[in-house]
Amino acid sequence: MIRLDHLSKHFRVTQPGCGVRGKLRRLIAPEHRLIRAVDDVTFDITPGEIVGYLGPNGAGKSTTIKLLTGVLLPTAGSVEVNGLVPFRQRTANAYNIGVVYGQRTQLWWDLPLADSFEVLGAMYRLPKARYRATLDMLVSLLEMQDILDQPVRKLSLGQRMKGDLVAALLHEPPLLYLDEPTIGLDVVAKDTVLQFLQALNAEKGTTILFTSHNLSDVERLCPRIVILDHGKVILDATRETILARFGQQRRLVVEFQGMVQRLDVPFGDIVQQEANKVWIAFNRDEVSAFDLIGALGQGAQAAGNGIKDISIEEPHIESIVGQIYQHGVPGAVEVSDARIDRG
């Protein structure tokens, strides 16, 4: 379905100088810097797969999607989508793919949703009957009958995201690219989107590439996860492998009423300590947060200190990437060429 073979995209960026003198100097002798946005990336996606494409901001996720839509020309390597070369057959490729960008909308600001859909349907010259049937199906799946006559500018972010999903799927593409689709969504909206994508994949067999910088979004939806950093694939593994290694690692942040001198933690490790705040890393499988908090509360009371506030931090992709660089990944299906040198 999708085949990336040693795909690279490098940009030459002109460095603006600093200050008036620097700027003038650069005007005469421009200085360039090479950015390896996507660097020797190889992986395949088979039809019907849902793949999570995970990486910190600037890792090259969006560039990959632009290469897949044919908007960018690869610097090296090759890319093939459903048998087509996207940058050469951009129009033909357009019929095969749907794209949703979390931070951009493809809907028209002043138009009611229904009209935006019609314009998009027309761009693909869809048969009217087919268009109606698809639209009805999508609208009822996403429960958005009530907002179809609303102009996009009056929609909430969650409603707009539903609209963008419909817009990307009207021409029934076998492939869907989602670029940070859950960004800024609340829990309920996120839930609807994830459930919808699951249903779409199950019923229509749509292949999905789901981009995010958030592990917890990806873990629910994607049986396979590809982690990207600095343009390189640093891990391509099943969800189970990744969660077993990183997903259980959570942090409990405890804020005490008074200063903390010495603290005995029965489980987990103290990873950071500041004045009256303590960060404790613990493994979800070994101890429940509830037990940990209970033990901490007793200890604090005995020492004449009380607990003021508690929160739990989910694992960040940054910390996971950091851990991969430090320790590698035991049991990973495949670490791309195992070349884990930064920059």
Next chain:
Amino acid sequence: MPGSIVADVAAGALRPRMGRLSQAHTLLKLGLQTQLAYREELVSQWVSIAVEVIVFRQLWRALYGARESYAGVTLAQALTYITVTIVVTRFFSTWLVEDVNSQIRDGDIALALARPISYGYSWFLRVAGEALASLVLVSLPVAVVLGLVLKLPLPSSPVVWVAFVGSLVLGFLTSFYIDYLIALSAFWLTDVGGFYWSKGGIISILGGTYLPLWVFPPAVAQVLLWLPFRGICYTPVAIFIGEIAIGAQAVQALGLQLAWVLVLAWLSRRIFRAGVGKVVVQGG
């Protein structure tokens, strides 16, 4: 065919579209709707045209003073010229430059390029829809009222009307391509705002919009006559008032308009390719 848009229109007319949503029809409708979204402004648009017409007519009366005619153009013709010009300019003006410019600057063009429709053609249809809406809602009603109230002398020959409408269509295409070309410069310049502001002034002077070409010194007028800008508004309105006579003169004027449309279409296609090529290769 040099102009991609011309080719697209032709192809769209030939392609079978039974039972399918039509690109042209729907995008024209989109332009119409975009205009209708601002229908609260209709009254203020009518009023502003009326005020502009009154002011410019008074100005021309004062300029003519006791004269019967100037450079072979009578006061009555000049008054009709300025009235029609104001009405026409109104529905020619669109948001194309801002819209395309911001799409290129903000990178939304990546979305537009992933659609199975040519970029220029989709914008042309939208802008045409906007112009159509503005013609029906603003220009036509105002023109009818002004024509009745001011007792504007109208051409009696149907040939003049046909030539006028044909020239108007070519004028619209010229205006579209010039705007589109300015907008495309955003591929190289970060902001074309300044460019855009000067464009209005330059075109209305070089194109003989408010100061018709016959008032320029003959040497200057001779140069301006060959530039594309006069094709936007001057040519159709001059045909309307009879300053460009039906016959060889009108054929030459229409031919020049058509030639410029083709040249601009070819140019915009080349520039679009170069610009997209830059984005595609360089990114950003």
